[in-house]
Every structure is written in structure tokens, then in C-alpha cells.
Amino acid sequence: EPEVTQTPSHQVTQMGQEVILRCVPISNHLYFYWYRQILGQKVEFLVSFYNNEISEKSEIFDDQFSVERPDGSNFTLKIRSTKLEDSAMYFCASRGRGELFFGEGSRLTVL
Amino acid sequence: ILNVEQSPQSLHVQEGDSTNFTCSFPSSNFYALHWYRWETAKSPEALFVMTLNGDEKKKGRISATLNTKEGYSYLYIKGSQPEDSATYLCAMRGGTSYGKLTFGQGTILTVHP
Numbered sequence: 001e002p003e004v005t006q007t008p009s010h011q012v013t014q015m016g017q018e019v020i021l022r023c024v025p026i027s028n029h030l031y032f033y034w035y036r037q038i039l040g041q042k043v044e045f046l047v048s049f050y051n052n053e054i055s056e057k058s059e060i061f062d063d064q065f066s067v068e069r070p071d072g073s074n075f076t077l078k079i080r081s082t083k084l085e086d087s088a089m090y091f092c093a094s095r096g097r098g099e100l101f102f103g104e105g106s107r108l109t110v111l
Numbered sequence: 112i113l114n115v116e117q118s119p120q121s122l123h124v125q126e127g128d129s130t131n132f133t134c135s136f137p138s139s140n141f142y143a144l145h146w147y148r149w150e151t152a153k154s155p156e157a158l159f160v161m162t163l164n165g166d167e168k169k170k171g172r173i174s175a176t177l178n179t180k181e182g183y184s185y186l187y188i189k190g191s192q193p194e195d196s197a198t199y200l201c202a203m204r205g206g207t208s209y210g211k212l213t214f215g216q217g218t219i220l221t222v223h224p
Contacts, residue, residue: 004154031209042115043200045211056211091155100145100212102154 002026006092006103014111016081021106023075023092031055031095032075034067035102036088043091049075082110113137115203117215124191125223131187132218134201138182143204145212146175146186150197158186158199191222 005024013019025032034046047057049067066078075094079086087110093100115136124130136144143162147155159168164179172189188195198219202212 033211035212035214042216043202043214045213048209048211050209055209058211095209098143098160099157101157102147104152104154 004092004094004101004103006090006106008106009104010107010109012109012111013082015084019079019082019086019108021077021079021090021092021108023077023103024073025075025092025094026096026101027073029094029096029101032069033093033095033100034077035091035093036060037091037105038085038088046077046090079108082108084110086110113203113205113213115201115213115215117199117201117218119218120216121219121221123221123223126191126193128191128222129187129189130191130220131185132199132220134184134186134215136182136184136201136203136213136215137205138179140205141179141182141203142206142210144177144179144184145202145204146184147200147202148197149200149217155200188220191220193222193224196220196222 007022032049037043045058047061048055064080069075089105089107091105092103118133146158149155159175161177166177174187177184198217200217202214204210
């Protein structure tokens, strides 16, 4: 069964460094999303992406965050200058048949 | 600000018990209610998507109901098995078919053999 894949599964970085999290959505899906879960908190929406542009973003998704679909298959989330509070599990999702299909997540630890 | 709440936060049951948990959400601007099953180190697995008041959906021993007028959904598991142990997340989609999901905090279910 097709699935959403994410890399890396875990990344440790120093505060202030740039991080890129990668996702390969399900191939015929058109809507893509990033969510995150800070430990002990609810899963929260970051951004949605359709037709090569952001369709909605949360107030968390500030100028330090960006998304792109560079080659028609990968969907990336970039954090330009990481902060301690960016430590979280980041989930990519793509939408098909009315459902969101999630990847296994990328755990980001900022030291 | 949309607030989705789940209860209880965690639940311990014995194998064979039936159990249920609750998701409450604001009834205004409702589009759909999603239930996910999430095992540690795996991706959240979609269980149900419900849109209409009174919807009831079933998958094996798991079923769910939806009341959009009063803003709640119940998830039922009949005859719990140890492999049902997971976090069960509900999420509301407001406004449009492609809108974002707003999640509850999840119910952690542990089924003891």
C-alpha cells in the first residue's frame, strides 16, 4: 500500500543551524501538509501546500520556516535558524480520498 | 481558537473488555471529524472520517459515532485485544474539504493480557 515516507527519522542539531526535513508524499495526492508535536502537547498544524504554493499556514509558521516541492516528488520543510523550542516530532501528510495519510515523523532535537 | 478535547487522557483495560472514549469539538464551522490510531514509532493510521450528524462507522471491532449538533464523537472498541494498545487521536476539520486538522490530545489505551 502506498505510504508517506519521511527522512531523517531523527536529527540532532545545534541552535541556530538550518535543518531540512524531507517527505515523499503518496504519488497521486495533490495536497500536502506539515504538522508537529512538541513532547506532551497536541499535534499542531504548521502549513498546507497545493499547486506549488502555500494554501494555509499557522502562526507558528513564521519567516524561519519554508516549504517547497523542488522536484515534483519530494516535499521539504526548512527551518532556517533553529531554536530550542523547535524541538518536536514533525509529521508530513498528504491527502487523498478525503483522508490525510501521515508519515512516521522526523524527530528534531535542538541543543 | 478551535479547541478539540479528548477524554479520558489514558485508559487501562483488560483483554476482552469493551471500551469507549470521547472527542468533543466546537459545533460551529464543522466540516469533518477524523479518528486516527497511533502506535509508537509508526505513522498515525486513519480509522474513520465522518461528516454527517448521526454518522456511524465501523471497522472490525472498532466503531465511531458523530453528533455535530452537540459537538462530540465516541469511539468504541469491542472486546479489546493487546494489539489495540495505542494512542487514539481525533481531529476536526473546519470550514472546507481541504482545511487543516485540529487535533485533540489523544487517549492512550493500554490493553492488558
